[in-house]
Amino acid sequence: MAQAPSGPNWQARPDQMNQAQRYPLWRVSARGVHRVIVLSHNLVGCYTHFYGGRTLPCGDEECLACDNGNARRWHGWLHTIGVESRAQGILELTSACALPIDEYFRAHRTLRAAMLTARRTPAKPNGRVHIDLTPTEADRTDLPKGVDVRLVLNHLWEISERRATTKANQTAPPQTTQPKIADDTHPRSNTA
Ligand SMILES: [Zn+2]
Numbered sequence: 393m394a395q396a397p398s399g400p401n402w403q404a405r406p407d408q409m410n411q412a413q414r415y416p417l418w419r420v421s422a423r424g425v426h427r428v429i430v431l432s433h434n435l436v437g438c439y440t441h442f443y444g445g446r447t448l449p450c451g452d453e454e455c456l457a458c459d460n461g462n463a464r465r466w467h468g469w470l471h472t473i474g475v476e477s478r479a480q481g482i483l484e485l486t487s488a489c490a491l492p493i494d495e496y497f498r499a500h501r502t503l504r505a506a507m508l509t510a511r512r513t514p515a516k517p518n519g520r521v522h523i524d525l526t527p528t529e530a531d532r533t534d535l536p537k538g539v540d541v542r543l544v545l546n547h548l549w550e551i552s553e554r555r556a557t558t559k560a561n562q563t564a565p566p567q568t569t570q571p572k573i574a575d576d577t578h579p580r581s582n583t584a
Pocket residue numbers: 441449450451452455456457458459464
């Protein structure tokens with residue numbers, strides 16, 4: 393596209409990748425209850441490793457963390473807005489949350505506009521995450537648009553990888569940054 397010489401490339405909105413930087417990642421805290429409205433249509437998830445001091449997606453067939461015997465865990469993420477704060481963030485959920493979310497999705501055909509409460513039981517950092525989902529009267533069209541959480545996570549993981557690779561004494565990082573998303577219906581057969 394033609395542009396004025398030496399002028400800025402004026403745009404009404406930042407591109408999608410830059411928008412991805414706006415959303416913090418929220419983990420369910422040991423104490424307290426998260427009360428959010430879901431903005432995503434559905435859950436997006438993948439297997440991850442806590443490896444080399446950071447969370448990274450499992451590289452599946454070519455994964456250094458798997459090769460080194462590091463356990464992988466499934467996580468799912470939703471774009472949400474706080475009921476009281478009205479702040480938006482990406483809420484990280486665990487595999488224990490997948491079944492009630494799936495049941496809700498089947499019944500309501502979307503997660504968008506659902507009220508989600510999440511807490512840990514027992515109230516410890518490694519306590520199991522329990523969620524409740526209930527429909528709300530919120531008009532789906534009035535809620536903020538759901539962001540592609542895969543873009544947000546890619547952005548977070550690339551930053552994490554870049555930081556890691558700048559540490560001279562760091563072990564070799566995993567070779568892939570591409571997450572396996574939930575609609576990949578062929579998880580590795582050798583793990584639960
Ligand atoms: Zn792996």
